[in-house]
Amino acid sequence: MEIKLAIADDHIMIINGIRNMLKRHRKLPILFWSLNGSDLLEKLEILSPDVLLLDIRFRLESGIELCRLIRKLHPKIKIIALSNHEEPYFVKKMIQNGASGYLLKNTSTHKLIQAVETVYNHGTFIDPILDKTSFNNSTLAAQKVNREIELTKREHEILKLIGQEYSNQEIADKLLISLRTVETHRLNLHRKLEVRNTAGLVKEAYFRKLI
Numbered sequence: 001m002e003i004k005l006a007i008a009d010d011h012i013m014i015i016n017g018i019r020n021m022l023k024r025h026r027k028l029p030i031l032f033w034s035l036n037g038s039d040l041l042e043k044l045e046i047l048s049p050d051v052l053l054l055d056i057r058f059r060l061e062s063g064i065e066l067c068r069l070i071r072k073l074h075p076k077i078k079i080i081a082l083s084n085h086e087e088p089y090f091v092k093k094m095i096q097n098g099a100s101g102y103l104l105k106n107t108s109t110h111k112l113i114q115a116v117e118t119v120y121n122h123g124t125f126i127d128p129i130l131d132k133t134s135f136n137n138s139t140l141a142a143q144k145v146n147r148e149i150e151l152t153k154r155e156h157e158i159l160k161l162i163g164q165e166y167s168n169q170e171i172a173d174k175l176l177i178s179l180r181t182v183e184t185h186r187l188n189l190h191r192k193l194e195v196r197n198t199a200g201l202v203k204e205a206y207f208r209k210l211i
Helices: 012-022 037-044 063-073 088-096 109-120 128-132 134-145 153-163 168-175 179-193 198-207
Strands: 005-008 030-034 051-055 078-083 101-104
Touching (some): 005 037, 012 109, 078 109, 088 101, 168 179
Parallel strands (some): 005 030
């Protein structure tokens, strides 16, 4: 039984790496690969993979939004998210938007094949490393949700865009404000949520249900 695959990632090295990992597995043929969202959507109108390996972060598009759109347009295609992000926020977002699996990009061939076979057979596959690390903090996270954080309307807007992976400059352009203003709001968000970097900010905001 063949499971036809497609790969979407804006780094050709990642695509070639996956192709090399699977080249000996004839039952897992790769129908096509894409470097951007528009090319991916065009090819999906012509070709029908069983499983799509989808990067969650492109240069110009959000893999999270692409996942939601693809599930709407092609509901039979199973999607496995590929990511360098271990934060629960990204896993939850991809699953909520229709992904059936989530793998870190440094995964092994065995784990990749296991993930493909699992989602093809209507299961869900989350990288075991994530199960053992990120998701073991649910009790602490629940306690943090109960602590109220007061954000301004603008801070909420910027936090939401940060969660959608917009850069500071992109946020400034979208909201028609200066880059310095965005940076100031971002520093305030870090202070209010008691985090040191973007990954921590997104993770904390998700657990507090702010985005």
